[in-house]
Structure formats: structure tokens, C-alpha cells
Amino acid sequence: GAVVSQHPSRVICKSGTSVKIECRSLDFQATTMFWYRQFPKQSLMLMATSNEGSKATYEQGVEKDKFLINHASLTLSTLTVTSAHPEDSSFYICSARAPVVAYYNEQFFGPGTRLTVL
Amino acid sequence: TQLLEQSPQFLSIQEGENLTVYCNSSSVFSSLQWYRQEPGEGPVLLVTVVTGGEVKKLKRLTFQFGDARKDSSLHITAAQPGDTGLYLCAGADDYKLSFGAGTTVTVRA
Numbered sequence: 001g002a003v004v005s006q007h008p009s010r011v012i013c014k015s016g017t018s019v020k021i022e023c024r025s026l027d028f029q030a031t032t033m034f035w036y037r038q039f040p041k042q043s044l045m046l047m048a049t050s051n052e053g054s055k056a057t058y059e060q061g062v063e064k065d066k067f068l069i070n071h072a073s074l075t076l077s078t079l080t081v082t083s084a085h086p087e088d089s090s091f092y093i094c095s096a097r098a099p100v101v102a103y104y105n106e107q108f109f110g111p112g113t114r115l116t117v118l
Numbered sequence: 119t120q121l122l123e124q125s126p127q128f129l130s131i132q133e134g135e136n137l138t139v140y141c142n143s144s145s146v147f148s149s150l151q152w153y154r155q156e157p158g159e160g161p162v163l164l165v166t167v168v169t170g171g172e173v174k175k176l177k178r179l180t181f182q183f184g185d186a187r188k189d190s191s192l193h194i195t196a197a198q199p200g201d202t203g204l205y206l207c208a209g210a211d212d213y214k215l216s217f218g219a220g221t222t223v224t225v226r227a
Contacts, residue, residue, distance in 0.1 A: 004160075006160075032213060034214075034215075041222070042219070042220075043206060043217045043218060043219045043220045044161070044206070044217045045217075046214065046215070046216075049213075049214070091158075093160050093161075095160075097213060105148065105149055105210035105212070105213055105215070106149075106151060106163060106166055106210075107163075107215060108163065109153075109160035109161045109162070109163075110160050111159050111160045112158065112159060112160045114158065
């Protein structure tokens, strides 16, 4: 159980285009999902918290107009990188919060999406 | 954001040797989790420790949570090449996780 998928696994796009990344919880409902980015040989940096049915909460320094998050259902959150530039190239990872009753704030991570902006 | 410091940053050992990774913070966490991440993949949860002084074992891996719930350690006995990866500790504050910088472990055959 507790499987999280991401699509696509990798994407290459031209500068100025928008890219959408999907994050799905496959066998459980996730009211809360998280989006992280990770640069080579660095740790995960939380970008935003995605809440089903409400606006995402962004971490300080993350542009909400550039990184659009939509959590329209209990199993799907999407991250859209708008007008992508080379500096947005990174490894984007989503996670879903486990059911509170059974777990201690654990998160289950997707396999990540490698974004390369040319 | 609560800061978690991991040490060492890199660790390269021979197969069969033991290793320990440390995770320290000045903050108290409700729980602390250890993840392992392989290149190009998402982190995989290894263990969650909740109680101060708790020790958990997962085959050759031993995890310890400090009495004050501010620090933790991961000890691997008789390391194998399959243990190679990035080990991340993460402290839980309510529903958010704060990650350490990670320890890159390389086990040479």
C-alpha cells in the first residue's frame, strides 16, 4: 500500500513553455500532498503544501504564480511550471501524507520528475 | 523551518564494514523519519521513530532516537553494496517534514 506515482518521469522543454506534472496516490486518499524540488547532490526543499479543495500553501521564496498547484481530487495533485526557464531545471518530487490515524506524519514519495529546460 | 544537520556528508566504506550516520537538531520533533534515496528516484521510508530513547532495528540497520527527541542515528552493520544511496533524516513538525542535507553512502565491493 501507500503508492504514489508521478507523471511524466522526465520532460525536456523549451524556455518559455509551461509544463504540468501529475502526482497520484494510487491506493489511498490523500487530503494533503507536498511538492519538493531537489538539486543535484542536495536535499529536498519543500515548495508547497497542496490541500484538496483549497489553495496551496507556498513556502517562503516560492513564486505561486510560477508554480501553480491544483489539488482537485483526493488522489491527484498537479504542479504546473509556467513559463519555464533553464534555472527551473530540477528534480521535482511529490509526496502524499499518510492517514493520520495509522501513521506519524509520514509521507510517501513519488518517483520524481526530472525537468530540463533548454 | 527547523534545521537538521546530518553528518558525515559523504561516507565511502568497504563491503563488510560498519557505518553510522548522525542527524542532529536544536529542535524537538514529534517524530523523526529516515529515508533512503537512489539516484533518479524518490525517497523511500525506512523507519519512523517517535519515542525518546527508542531503538528500532530493520535487519542490519539500527535506528536510535535521542532521549530529548532532537537527534537520531542510523547504524548499518556489515554494509553491502546494495546499501549504497543517499540517506536522509526528516523531522516532523505537525504535518511538515524538514529534511537534513543527506549523507551519501558508497559501499565498495
